[in-house]
Amino acid sequence: MLQRIAGKTETYLAGVVVALSVVLFLLNPKFLTAENLFDVLRNNSFLGIVALGELVVLISGGIDVSFTAIATVAQYVMGVIITRYMVESVFLAFLIPIPIGIALGAFNAFLVNRTRVHPVIITISNLNVFYGLLMVISKGKWIYGFPAPFRDFARLKVLTLVSEKGVDYGLSIFTVVWFLIAFATWVILKYLPIGRKVYALGGNSEAARRAGFNIFRIQLFVYCYIGLLAGLAGFVHAELNQMIQPNAIVGRELDVLAAAILGGASVFGGAGSPLGVVLGVLFIAFIKNGLILVRASAYWHQVIMGLIIVLAATLSAYQQNLEQKRRGRT
Amino acid sequence: MKRLVVFFLLLGLLVWTSVAFAAEPYEIAVVVKIAGIPWFNRMAEGVEQAAKELGVNAYLTGPATADPAPQVQMVEDLVTRGVDAVCVVPNDAKALVPVFNKARERGIVVITHESPFETEAIDWDVETIDSVKYGQQPIDAIVEELKEMGELDKYTPENPAGFVMLVGSLTVPLHNYWADVALEYAKEKYPFLKELTSRLPTAESVEDSRAAVLDLITTYGDQLKAVIGWGSLGPIGAAQAVAEKGMEDEIIVVGSAIPSTVAPYLATGAVDWAQLWDPKDAGYAMVYIAKQILDGVEIKEGMEIPGLGPIKVEGKVISVNQIKIMPDAETAESLGF
Numbered sequence: 001m002l003q004r005i006a007g008k009t010e011t012y013l014a015g016v017v018v019a020l021s022v023v024l025f026l027l028n029p030k031f032l033t034a035e036n037l038f039d040v041l042r043n044n045s046f047l048g049i050v051a052l053g054e055l056v057v058l059i060s061g062g063i064d065v066s067f068t069a070i071a072t073v074a075q076y077v078m079g080v081i082i083t084r085y086m087v088e089s090v091f092l093a094f095l096i097p098i099p100i101g102i103a104l105g106a107f108n109a110f111l112v113n114r115t116r117v118h119p120v121i122i123t124i125s126n127l128n129v130f131y132g133l134l135m136v137i138s139k140g141k142w143i144y145g146f147p148a149p150f151r152d153f154a155r156l157k158v159l160t161l162v163s164e165k166g167v168d169y170g171l172s173i174f175t176v177v178w179f180l181i182a183f184a185t186w187v188i189l190k191y192l193p194i195g196r197k198v199y200a201l202g203g204n205s206e207a208a209r210r211a212g213f214n215i216f217r218i219q220l221f222v223y224c225y226i227g228l229l230a231g232l233a234g235f236v237h238a239e240l241n242q243m244i245q246p247n248a249i250v251g252r253e254l255d256v257l258a259a260a261i262l263g264g265a266s267v268f269g270g271a272g273s274p275l276g277v278v279l280g281v282l283f284i285a286f287i288k289n290g291l292i293l294v295r296a297s298a299y300w301h302q303v304i305m306g307l308i309i310v311l312a313a314t315l316s317a318y319q320q321n322l323e324q325k326r327r328g329r330t
Numbered sequence: 331m332k333r334l335v336v337f338f339l340l341l342g343l344l345v346w347t348s349v350a351f352a353a354e355p356y357e358i359a360v361v362v363k364i365a366g367i368p369w370f371n372r373m374a375e376g377v378e379q380a381a382k383e384l385g386v387n388a389y390l391t392g393p394a395t396a397d398p399a400p401q402v403q404m405v406e407d408l409v410t411r412g413v414d415a416v417c418v419v420p421n422d423a424k425a426l427v428p429v430f431n432k433a434r435e436r437g438i439v440v441i442t443h444e445s446p447f448e449t450e451a452i453d454w455d456v457e458t459i460d461s462v463k464y465g466q467q468p469i470d471a472i473v474e475e476l477k478e479m480g481e482l483d484k485y486t487p488e489n490p491a492g493f494v495m496l497v498g499s500l501t502v503p504l505h506n507y508w509a510d511v512a513l514e515y516a517k518e519k520y521p522f523l524k525e526l527t528s529r530l531p532t533a534e535s536v537e538d539s540r541a542a543v544l545d546l547i548t549t550y551g552d553q554l555k556a557v558i559g560w561g562s563l564g565p566i567g568a569a570q571a572v573a574e575k576g577m578e579d580e581i582i583v584v585g586s587a588i589p590s591t592v593a594p595y596l597a598t599g600a601v602d603w604a605q606l607w608d609p610k611d612a613g614y615a616m617v618y619i620a621k622q623i624l625d626g627v628e629i630k631e632g633m634e635i636p637g638l639g640p641i642k643v644e645g646k647v648i649s650v651n652q653i654k655i656m657p658d659a660e661t662a663e664s665l666g667f
Binding site: 028030033035036039043046132135136139140141142144155165166167237240242245247248288289293295297298299301302 | 548
């Protein structure tokens with residue numbers, strides 16, 4: 001039943017994304033060039049990765065808004081280490097932000113579980129604690145001038161094409177990472193016992209409790225998962241920008257929540273799928289890209305992004321209604 | 331033993347009287363948009379320098395987030411405490427009007443910086459740049475680049491060279507003022523330059539600027555000849571997009587940028603020209619002006635701020651022109667911040 005509702009959202013959203021693409025293509029044929037699409041996918045890989053983490057937390061009936069601070073702390077520590085010691089190995093650099101993300105996620109899970117305060121409150125507080133401490137320690141200093149291998153890695157492509165002008169373009173490594181994580185998230189949610197438990201907890205926490213699930217272990221999993229993905233996304237963000245600025249990511253919580261909710265995740269838990277979230281990110285990405293491509297004035301950008309967030313919230317409420325009706329019947 | 335006690339009592343009395351009767355130095359508080367970021371740390375250096383040289387108790391402080399409310403609160407507290415002068419870099423100049431009025435009723439000197447348009451409730455606004463020049467120079471820089479590329483003759487009003495401007499947001503007064511000035515200047519002086527699309531609010535983020543410029547390149551192709559970033563991250567993001575497309579030689583990137591950040595991009599040619607002012611100068615100038623007013627010196631045209639030159643006075647705006655221009659990486663690095 002859950003899958004059928006989620007399935008419907010995805011089909012519906014896929015239709016909207018296709019329709020949007022056709023409209024944008026008619027307004028500016030350059031929209032559907034491989035070069036443009038590859039650019040859009042690469043530029044949105046940060047958003048795409050953290051949105052998948054948010055999805056898992058939302059399904060469990062929780063919410064995490066501290067992931068922007070987690071990503072920032074993780075990338076900042078990495079930046080300090082690689083520039084101070086001129087770490088030449090991208091692989092080593094890549095291993096730094098992930099444990100940091102997991103540790104901060106575990107801290108969130110611990111507080112959510114022990115205090116029983118709503119996770120919105122816990123994670124907003126922790127957003128300020130993590131971010132505030134980082135600002136105190138770093139004094140907001142920017143980090144740039146990464147080692148050369150780190151700069152080259154940002155240009156790495158899995159599939160390379162050459163434009164008429166002789167410039168390389170292609171499928172970025174970060175896009176591939178994003179899609180691999182979407183696939184892994186799908187496998188975890190669908191086939192691993194922990195995935196089923198996450199749905200169960202979000203669907204009806206009382207039932208999950210009575211069924212004898214270890215609630216803390218599930219919460220630990222979901223908050224560590226978004227922590228891990230936030231750490232990874234922090235790495236991707238630093239790579240994409242070749243610069244680490246403590247205030248660059250914080251403040252983008254709504255974008256990510258909007259993408260997840262548009263993709264069918266419910267703020268009340270129990271619903272949502274990785275495919276839906278990928279489509280939600282694509283929808284937002286295409287709109288942003290399309291606004292410039294169709295030469296819309298910047299004054300409209302804000303209005304349209306605002307409307308999309310309202311649309312996402314409305315969809316979520318509508319889904320909630322459906323859910324209640326379904327529960328009423330059974 | 332008894333004598334020792336008397337000695338200490340006398341010593342204590344001496345210390346007490348000398349503190350009580352020494353002339354108290356002026357207390358001048360500089361409240362910035364957000365404390366602890368590199369820009370305002372640099373400004374703090376200027377404030378400290380002024381404190382030392384002028385013998386005043388001047389210090390820099392600011393809220394933890396760049397929001398209007400905590401800043402208003404902070405100024406409110408300083409007014410209650412009775413400082414002699416407050417110098418403010420406003421997050422929202424309008425929100426500060428009531429507390430500025432209260433301060434002036436109590437005889438506290440009120441000075442602002444980076445806020446030449448909201449001068450109702452203040453004593454003076456101090457600017458370290460000539461805002462009109464700051465708006466015009468990037469346009470001249472673009473034309474100069476076109477000349478060097480040997481493409482100047484290629485463009486006519488019918489076949490214009492297109493440019494796009496990135497601002498911090500559509501509501502940042504100075505960014506939008508500079509953009510207006512630039513647009514008008516280009517229209518008058520160089521009719522072969524044309525703004526392709528209205529200014530985009532991305533220049534407070536490298537990420538958004540990069541994505542926007544990639545989209546602009548896709549949309550306008552060869553028509554896009556130049557990008558001006560008015561916020562200090564705009565040119566950096568634009569440069570990354572241009573480098574990604576291998577168009578360093580075809581697209582001109584100019585604008586505001588922090589010297590140490592922009593130097594590597596100037597070196598590769600991804601950024602062609604940059605400008606900024608030194609926040610240290612601004613910190614020094616605010617404290618200096620505050621001290622003069624407290625001393626009862628009349629502020630008038632041509633008065634000298636040490637190291638920054640004679641001032642220009644227009645209404646309540648005091649300005650010195652200390653725009654730092656960075657045509658290449660060496661110049662940028664030599665600025666030291």
